[in-house]
Amino acid sequence: MTDLSRILPDFPIGRYANLLPTIEKHGLTTADLLALEAPDIGKRTQLALLDVKRLCNAILEALHVDLGISDKPQPKTDEAKKGKGTGIGTSVLKQTGTELLATPQHAISTLDDELDRALGGGIPTGYITEITGESGAGKTQFLLTLLLACQLPPPRGLGRPALYVSTEAPLSTRRLSQLLAHNPYLRNLPPASKPSLDGIVGTVTPDLESQDHILHFQVPVEVARRHVGLLVLDSVAANYRVEFERGASVASGANLAARSHELLRLGTLLHDLARTHDLAIVVANQVADRFAAPAKTIAGGVASSHHSLPRVSQESPLASRSRGMPLIPPGLEPPSSSNGIDATTELQLLRSSMPPPPPTEDPPAPAALLLDHQQRWFTGWGDDPHPHHHNLKTPSLGLVWTTQIAARIALFKRPVYGRQREVVEDEEGQTTTTMKNWRRWMKVVFAPHVRGTGPGLEGAVEFEVTMGGLRSLERKGKGKEKGKEEEMATATTKVA
Structure with missing residues (x-):
């Protein structure tokens, strides 16, 4: 983890001397320690899970202090304790949002x-x-x-x-x-x-x-x-x-x-x-x-794939869900009603009382979450x-x-x-x-x-x-x- 001393020069690396060589051997960076879960780091490095959590929490707290968004003082290094360094105490925000926008570019x-x-x-x-x-x-x-x-x-x-x-x-x-x-x-x-x-x-x-x-x-x-x-x-x-x-x-x-x-x-x-x-x-x-991703279609009972031009969708991802099965299946006549209830309404009540059919395949992701839609x-x-x-x-x-x-x-x-x-x-x-x-x-x-x-x-x-x-x-x-x-x-x- 060669970038820790560059990102946080005052980080007390002496406390974690038994962990850092192994982490550096496996090519883990500071960003990896902050982004990955502790069990994943432990599996890769074979280090104790508790020690990994302590190291990750210490790095996160040190970054918060360095950025000025934490009131906790950063632990002083060994050099700072001996008088060779100043260390970092309680800090405030380096620049607020208003000051940052007002700074001449x-x-x-x-x-x-x-x-x-x-x-x-x-x-x-x-x-x-x-x-x-x-x-x-x-x-x-x-x-x-x-x-x-x-x-x-x-x-x-x-x-x-x-x-x-x-x-x-x-x-x-x-x-x-x-x-x-x-x-x-x-x-x-x-x-x-x-x-x-x-x-x-x-x-x-x-x-x-x-x-x-x-x-x-x-x-x-x-x-x-x-x-x-x-x-x-x-x-x-x-x-x-x-x-x-x-x-x-x-x-x-x-x-x-x-x-x-x-x-x-x-x-x-x-x-x-x-x-x-x-x-x-x-x-x-x-x-x-x-190019658009290949779309699967059912033609004559056989699934086939074809390439189509990219389609830009502006609709809400919930719009496709509202267009489900038709109220009356094709080829079926509406049932007669003698109690004054509309036939379509009766069919909706009947369907709502029945358990939903088991899904045959995973539902597709909404279009709004696809990369083709977001990019x-x-x-x-x-x-x-x-x-x-x-x-x-x-x-x-x-x-x-x-x-x-x-x-x-x-x-x-x-x-x-x-x-x-x-x-x-x-x-x-x-x-x-x-x-x-x-x-x-x-x-x-x-x-x-x-x-x-x-x-x-x-x-x-x-x-x-x-x-x-x-x-x-x-x-x-x-x-x-x-x-x-x-x-x-x-x-x-x-x-x-």
Whole structure:
């Protein structure tokens, strides 16, 4: 349990010296001791159940004191008793909710006012922010802009250098030079305050082993030495998908468990870096197509399975329960009634007095509890009131990685087609559709410092990728209203 001394430096480990070596031998972390049941830990480590409970309770109390939500003083270490340490006494909350919201956030600008407004000022420090989207949506352009903006003085930037860790392709210095030359904000800056390529440190991690070594040993040293303000990981999914999704091992439960464990280690490391050095951590993530699970149907008495398009259900999970068996079974005439009671009511009374039939199979889980129903609120795809079933995506690495990030920004793209034209090849006329351009949107799925964009693309910000970087576009109708206001203001000035 090598992370206990890092999470709780003042924890009295001397009292549990007979337990910690065995726990560390079995690879249990502090999070495991807090999340797992004591009998499960005892089975794995063969330790006494009472000793395990005492250790887990002591760690939990120490964490409460460290967070300032407990009035109990934390036990002093042996060094503190000898006068070498101060120990931790009764503490109060470090920051209340109101103070936390009132604390000014340092953020990195996207160099576009409309995009910054949607992001609550930019990319904040102290958090892990994910930018996800399919290939060509603008993720890399977004990241390169942040690498330059981080070097700007506040409020646009942090006045600090940036660190770029790539898992796929090396840093594009040519594109960075292009942004410096053509961005309308950067090109007008004086040379003294203008960002440069010297303020960006880049490295490539072609496999998971090198990535783990660089992030655990080299990155913390560079961040502390250079006072780095931004760490970019592009992309987070590449090495994990290569390492854990090869061959027949995809369906292996042990393989998925190992990948989840590695993702938790990565999330813990990035969280510590963000909090300790007050830097912004931005990771790019890939997406995958979302397919519905096979549904079983009964056809001619034989169960068959088929794949269907994902169906987005908005109804309550109790709605399906109210649609049970019909009041009158098919093929059965309603019984006659001579006592004045309606036949349907009599049948309901008869059925209510009979014991329910034994269940033939386990009842299905309500739709509201299924991942296919829930993921629309944290993936960015599927919450549109008019969904496009053929274009649903889901960010890679699943729910485990989603719990490690604080904010998710989704980038969307859709093609814009031009007029059809006739292409003559080999004396045969052929009509083709020519694509003119792409339309792109940015959407805040969830974030701790700003409200989410909302369902669909109604509140998303449309942008385009230019020589100078990202540039937001006015919504249709908004420009006309703005033009009318300017015309009215001009007319009023002339009359006056």
